[in-house]
Amino acid sequence: MNHLEFEKPLIELYEKIEQLKSLSKTSEINLDQEIEKIEKRALMVKKDIYSHLTPPQIVQIARHQNRPDSLSLLHLMSDSFVPLHGDRLFRDDPSIVGGLASIGGHKVVVIGHQKGHDTKENIYRNFGMPHPEGYRKALRLMKMAEKFKRPIVTLIDTPGAYPGIEAEERGQAEAIARNLKEMAAFTVPIITFVIGEGGSGGALAIGVANKVHMLEYSVYSVISPEGCASILFRDATKSDLASASLKITSEDVVRLGIADGVIAEPLGGGHHDWNAVSKCIKNQIVSDLKLYSKMDPSDIMEERYQKFRNMGQYSS
Amino acid sequence: MNHLEFEKPLIELYEKIEQLKSLSKTSEINLDQEIEKIEKRALMVKKDIYSHLTPPQIVQIARHQNRPDSLSLLHLMSDSFVPLHGDRLFRDDPSIVGGLASIGGHKVVVIGHQKGHDTKENIYRNFGMPHPEGYRKALRLMKMAEKFKRPIVTLIDTPGAYPGIEAEERGQAEAIARNLKEMAAFTVPIITFVIGEGGSGGALAIGVANKVHMLEYSVYSVISPEGCASILFRDATKSDLASASLKITSEDVVRLGIADGVIAEPLGGGHHDWNAVSKCIKNQIVSDLKLYSKMDPSDIMEERYQKFRNMGQYSS
Amino acid sequence: MSILDWLSKKQKVSPQAEKLNIPGDLWVKCKSCSEVMFIKDLEKSFKVCIHCEYHFRITPDERLSYLFDKKSFKEIDGGIKPIDFLEFTDTEPYKKRIELAQKKSNRSEAMIIGEATLNNHPINVGIMDFSFMGGSMGSVVGEKVTRIIENAIINKAPLFIFTSSGGARMQEGITSLMQMAKTSAALSRLSDAGVPYVSILCDPTTGGTSASFAMLGDIHIAEPGALISFAGPRVIEQTIRQKVPKGFQRAEFLLEHGMVDMVVKRKDLKQRLLDIVTLLGVQEG
Amino acid sequence: MSILDWLSKKQKVSPQAEKLNIPGDLWVKCKSCSEVMFIKDLEKSFKVCIHCEYHFRITPDERLSYLFDKKSFKEIDGGIKPIDFLEFTDTEPYKKRIELAQKKSNRSEAMIIGEATLNNHPINVGIMDFSFMGGSMGSVVGEKVTRIIENAIINKAPLFIFTSSGGARMQEGITSLMQMAKTSAALSRLSDAGVPYVSILCDPTTGGTSASFAMLGDIHIAEPGALISFAGPRVIEQTIRQKVPKGFQRAEFLLEHGMVDMVVKRKDLKQRLLDIVTLLGVQEG
Numbered sequence A, B: 001m002n003h004l005e006f007e008k009p010l011i012e013l014y015e016k017i018e019q020l021k022s023l024s025k026t027s028e029i030n031l032d033q034e035i036e037k038i039e040k041r042a043l044m045v046k047k048d049i050y051s052h053l054t055p056p057q058i059v060q061i062a063r064h065q066n067r068p069d070s071l072s073l074l075h076l077m078s079d080s081f082v083p084l085h086g087d088r089l090f091r092d093d094p095s096i097v098g099g100l101a102s103i104g105g106h107k108v109v110v111i112g113h114q115k116g117h118d119t120k121e122n123i124y125r126n127f128g129m130p131h132p133e134g135y136r137k138a139l140r141l142m143k144m145a146e147k148f149k150r151p152i153v154t155l156i157d158t159p160g161a162y163p164g165i166e167a168e169e170r171g172q173a174e175a176i177a178r179n180l181k182e183m184a185a186f187t188v189p190i191i192t193f194v195i196g197e198g199g200s201g202g203a204l205a206i207g208v209a210n211k212v213h214m215l216e217y218s219v220y221s222v223i224s225p226e227g228c229a230s231i232l233f234r235d236a237t238k239s240d241l242a243s244a245s246l247k248i249t250s251e252d253v254v255r256l257g258i259a260d261g262v263i264a265e266p267l268g269g270g271h272h273d274w275n276a277v278s279k280c281i282k283n284q285i286v287s288d289l290k291l292y293s294k295m296d297p298s299d300i301m302e303e304r305y306q307k308f309r310n311m312g313q314y315s316s
Numbered sequence C, D: 001m002s003i004l005d006w007l008s009k010k011q012k013v014s015p016q017a018e019k020l021n022i023p024g025d026l027w028v029k030c031k032s033c034s035e036v037m038f039i040k041d042l043e044k045s046f047k048v049c050i051h052c053e054y055h056f057r058i059t060p061d062e063r064l065s066y067l068f069d070k071k072s073f074k075e076i077d078g079g080i081k082p083i084d085f086l087e088f089t090d091t092e093p094y095k096k097r098i099e100l101a102q103k104k105s106n107r108s109e110a111m112i113i114g115e116a117t118l119n120n121h122p123i124n125v126g127i128m129d130f131s132f133m134g135g136s137m138g139s140v141v142g143e144k145v146t147r148i149i150e151n152a153i154i155n156k157a158p159l160f161i162f163t164s165s166g167g168a169r170m171q172e173g174i175t176s177l178m179q180m181a182k183t184s185a186a187l188s189r190l191s192d193a194g195v196p197y198v199s200i201l202c203d204p205t206t207g208g209t210s211a212s213f214a215m216l217g218d219i220h221i222a223e224p225g226a227l228i229s230f231a232g233p234r235v236i237e238q239t240i241r242q243k244v245p246k247g248f249q250r251a252e253f254l255l256e257h258g259m260v261d262m263v264v265k266r267k268d269l270k271q272r273l274l275d276i277v278t279l280l281g282v283q284e285g
């Protein structure tokens, strides 16, 4: 597993524990007490680190290579899952996945950005950055959900839209905009989870939801800290400052009224326990859908509309 | 002007008339009586030829290089015309044109296949053979018509869908099929004119109409006579036979119950008088729309549905 | 079953399998990989080559037996028959072609429709038969597709259509073209009724069939290697002199190009359809 | 008008025109073709270069005067003002940036909305002002776009929005991103109401503005040469090291790629809008 830089004190303790364990085995000296002591200390250090995370550190966790990905979470939380492909227009975009699923007895349509866990996967998935056909695939699946009255669950995990020639040629601005407009009018509930990076328009394009939940160490931002640093701060090295200024952590986004709640992650981050993460998401889905199953379709649409209608701070 | 082969006797008479005229000018001999005689004869020959046209001859007229094209007809018959472009997905396909128009006081959305009158134009227009984006542009405009309750007028003039790699890659089967399905559900009236070639799926993709009118020398066919000859007759030279067997002339197609009526063309074919053709089409549009303006939207849809629902001959 | 019965049955159901001159005729050679296998093994594997997974074309009866509950299929409108209303003759009269095809297939047309059950889920089914005049769509196929759609609108059970067709039936002229509009229009009403439609695209699905009901499924499943196109490779190469790339217009190509949801091996198809019916087929509330 | 007034006005409205050191300052040099022309001639030609037809960026007031009936524009909600709710500071505090922009433009934000008439046809109008912090969309722009949409839903008159914007206003963080959803959602209701919306895309229309209300018109009109993109050329070149081709993401490129209906010269725009309003704007029956 890749370790994050700020976990260094912790990693050193773990290494010590390993050394002692191996020593105790080869030398037959009982070091159990020693080990236990250091283990306790490690836990304290871990708790300490994770209770004082800075925004840039959270960004690192959100982007962690072992962060649970959409497909894995969907498989973990679904009783049954049928992946569907294609926008029926141009291409199947591997950076957006989706399909039919049964989650805790609820039959839903699921959609998510898909990153990889190694370079090969990431190239195939375009690092989770959709082309227009990805948004259009998502829209096709959402329309199917609306047609068959299935709630929609989306998982956001993307650095953002893809800044490439072909993505522009094929109209990614139009594709994103259309999703925003169409999602506003669906009468089935839409539940969104930001599970890693929520990057700009590429994230929002599947995020116009009745409920937007953020995993504890996920981020949601109008622009990447790096982009913001180079454009606004005119200094690419100031991305840490930018990440703090932009207010992108789950706590901040909820405080701003943009997300509805934070879903706690296992101590040390979701990448240590995908199963636990999937369970938390599943529980949230089940509890949300219980609520919406009693609600009128037009009220569900109205709730979502008003939620976004009221976003913004200004003086009049 | 290009002359058709079967007009040869006529052309010879015209040439004679020209010779006499020029002779009478240079020699100052009065040949008016002679000329008048041959002119009368030419008219008789013309009437004779055009009252005994064979299907392959009609195919030639339908494909005539000076056949009035959609854009020209639209400009001629519209009081006001705003061309619109693009499928909002991939490309603007020059082989399909369309826009907003006012025709005889009726505000409508118009769509048509577009051929050229010379090689350069034809290459630009892909000889009137759409790519998928053409059908998708047409669908976008038709949806706009439905949204704003504007009747739809379509002009069919295409050899057919484009048998090319890119057209297949981008899903022309899907694009045609989707149009057929969506057109069935529109509540605004759809009036279609086959103005030249009505070639296969590429034609039908804008032809699911309440009224399908055919210009006298237009054809409408499931496959080109050439294609049919090489596939069914296993002999590419038998296209004349195929064109007769397939029953593709306006008269035949009306007799089969697929088209609603024939719009007479000027003697000698529409290519001699675009203006006259445009007036006939305009009159038909105005008279049709007068009818539909009194009809309930759901009845308009139902009429179109039943029309196509009942096509087919079988024994049960 | 006598050996003669068995042989005659085999001949009917394995049009693509090259018969070998081996005593008893118990072997077939795969058209794709040229490997030889026991016909019994081929049949056990859903008529999929045990060496290269090439999917042989199969008959409607075989499809029914692979997927649906035993004897659950009840045919609808089996008696609709084609008419030669254009008195069309190419290298042979259409009338004669029809008779021949009917005799060969023991079926009146290139498609059967009916109701069946899939693990007790009621399903509306349409299956095309490529061996009947290339599965071409004339008035009868168009009418049958439309009727099974209308049936689904009434009984609200999911609709599965298995396509295998060279396109429109030219011998019925412009009327065959109109079957595209007719079937697609009917599907528009099926959509309004909220009934799921799964289109299963089998080899080959081309021309007017692909450009109408085959491409209008809520979900598109393709059989591995199936040719799916509007204009097929030969038409493209002949008409515009473009050489088509390898794998062009095959099921896997269409998956990449966003036109089908999945390519499913014949042995996995039943479970996949069952999952879809479970997830999409039963309306809540 | 005194020469000083005239000068100060000119400076405001011609940010792209390079001033020449010629007595009286009556000349401008075109940014595109470098030709020099009388500023009077430039203004007579709708701020379009008389040599190369380069379309200079213009102010909302100029747009109003070019298109709508004299004094017909009634501003709506001109008093909504931005707040620095994140206490954001980059190279300068957001608060200070706002103040500066307000002072420079004599406007409270990067957009005006209101009602006007076009040859007596009532129109709902929104015009963005690129000179105000790059026309960036924060809470105020988002709210104003939404309000003019809501206004149109009530009065049923067509909506024209002239976009000119670098995208979302980063200084308002995630809240600025949400303006994309908010404005697009409002347009969904405008569609339901059957009110025509013409989006006029002016130079530049990029980022979150292009990926929301700018791209959701019933009809898209682009000004010649306008840059229209989500990720602009510089972002693409920097991020993925792709060199963009000439003309990429310009109005004419978008026309070819199916994203806009027409590219209309400024001098022809009024007539075109009038035609559209006549053909689309008045509901029959």
Ligand SMILES: [Zn+2]
Pocket: C030, C031, C032, C033, C034, C035, C049, C050, C051, C052, C053, C054
């Ligand atoms: Zn094989």
Ligand SMILES: [Zn+2]
Pocket: D030, D031, D032, D033, D034, D035, D049, D050, D051, D052, D053, D054
């Ligand atoms: Zn210039």
